[in-house]
Amino acid sequence: MSANTPAAVVVLAAGEGTRMKSATPKVLHEISGRSLVGHVVAASRELDPDHLVVVVGHAREQVQAHLAEIDAEVRTAFQAQQNGTGHAVRMALEELGGNVEGTVVVVCGDTPLLTGETLTALVATHAADSNAVTVLSAEVPDSTGYGRIVRDLDTGAVTAIVEHKDASDIQRAIREINSGVFAFDGQLLADALGKVRTDNSQGEEYLTDVLSILREAGHRVGASVAADHREILGINNRVQLAEARALLNARLLERAMLGGVTVIDPATTFIDVTVTFGQDALVHPGTQLLGATHIAGGAEVGPNTRLIDTTVHAGARVDNSVATGAEIGEGASVGPYAYLRPGTKLGLKSKVGAYVEIKKSTIGEGTKVPHLSYVGDATIGDFTNIGAASVFVNYDGESKHHSTIGSHCRTGADNMFVAPVTVGDGVYTAAGSVITKDVPSGALAVARGQQRNIEGWVARKRPGSAAAQAAQAAPPETSGKS
Secondary structure: OOOOOOOEEEEEEOOOOHHHOOOOOHHHOEEOOEEHHHHHHHHHHOOOOOEEEEEEEOEHHHHHHHHHHHOOOOEEEEOOOOOOHHHHHHHHHHHOOOOOOOEEEEEEOOOOOOOHHHHHHHHHHHHHOOOOEEEEEEEOOOOOOOOEEEEOOOOOOEEEEEOHHHOOHHHHOOOEEEEEEEEEEHHHHHHHHOOOOOOOOOOOOOOOHHHHHHHHOOOOEEEEEOOOHHHHOOOOOHHHHHHHHHHHHHHHHHHHHHOOOEEOOHHHOEEOOOOEEOOOOEEOOOOEEEOOOEEOOOOEEOOOOEEEOOEEOOOOEEOOOEEEOOEEOOOOEEOOOOEEOOOOEEOOOOEEEEOOEEEOOEEOOOOEEEEOOEEEOEEEOOOOEEOOOOEEEOEOOOOEOOEEEOOOOEEOOOOEEEOOEEEOOOOEEOOOOEEOOOEOOOOEEOOOOOOOOOOOHHHHHOOOOHHHHHHHHOOHHHHOOO
16 A cells, blocks of 8 residues: 555544534535535545545435445445544544554535645655654635644644634734645554543534644654645525535636636636537536536537536537437537437537427437427437427327338428327328328328318408408408409
């Protein structure tokens, strides 16, 4: 095992988070596509630790179930009573069998901006300086309310962490603060935790007491300064949640833009950590890209578009639309105001136009569903045109049924395809038809009643009305008069 590979990472996630004012445990609140604890677990995994233990307490069943979904190898330790951070770490070490040989990193489960890069630097500093414990610190513009890091001027070692209320005027001028994230020598940590007292105002075991215990025993305490002080921000309420979301979103967009993506207006564009891009993708204002969405090179999305778990292939265009679980083929066009539901697959250079909804359907190459239509549970071949105001009637009140439309078809406006039904290749259908039977290839399908004109009906049934007067004044060629 490398000195820079920790034996364990312990994530503290047992608290209730009452200031969130929520039925949802604090660490399960989400920003940018991951829960708060999910972000911390992902950053911790970049260290490649031998063990990753999350200490759970409040709503442990919910938190454990979530952890099992996002990382099956995470272990959990139960802190039945929240008796302080030191007690929480003791519960984690007991889960690991007591003493842990090697480095133990302790992080907070509500710090979603913390990066693997910063944790890696912390562990590297810990090993290089042969520290018993290394504090992750940060230099902040305003250190009011934080514990100050006091260092030995000659060695740079940490001599104390002084809380704001206890700090002298000189100490209050220090801008380097404690983050609550630490790297420990595992065996020294286990021994020191056994010496932590509870004779404080809260009657709790404080993890920070371990630092003074180790220092008084002659061991070195050091610090590693985070490159960006905002990484250590913890979340305690909805205001801080929103602030962290904005910071993380800006970080994600910056990474995308530096990777070759054009984002017209970052202020109105939101993406999840799981979204990926190809070079020269273009994102217009008011766009949300969520989940496992991928925007390929040369594709263009937005404005005012929301894509969830959707793949947009090269050269495709999505305008003012919503898609979930869809695949949009190369060079395809979607919108404006289209809705693609799960299972939608659009072929090469296909088109889904204004006010069209597609669900669990495959649309072939070059096929167009231009406007005002619903296509559900269907397969449509290549180079077919679906007329305006068409509806695929896929539900009989109990079950969904499938419709198949062939290639090179021209279906009329205001058609209804009553599933299950198959329309062959090269078929034409008349406007206003209700297609309930299979149509053989090359046929014209007409399924509508014959038109009947009842002359003089308005004059007889609506005498004196504006319609009757207009009909009376109409030219003979339009009124049926000879």
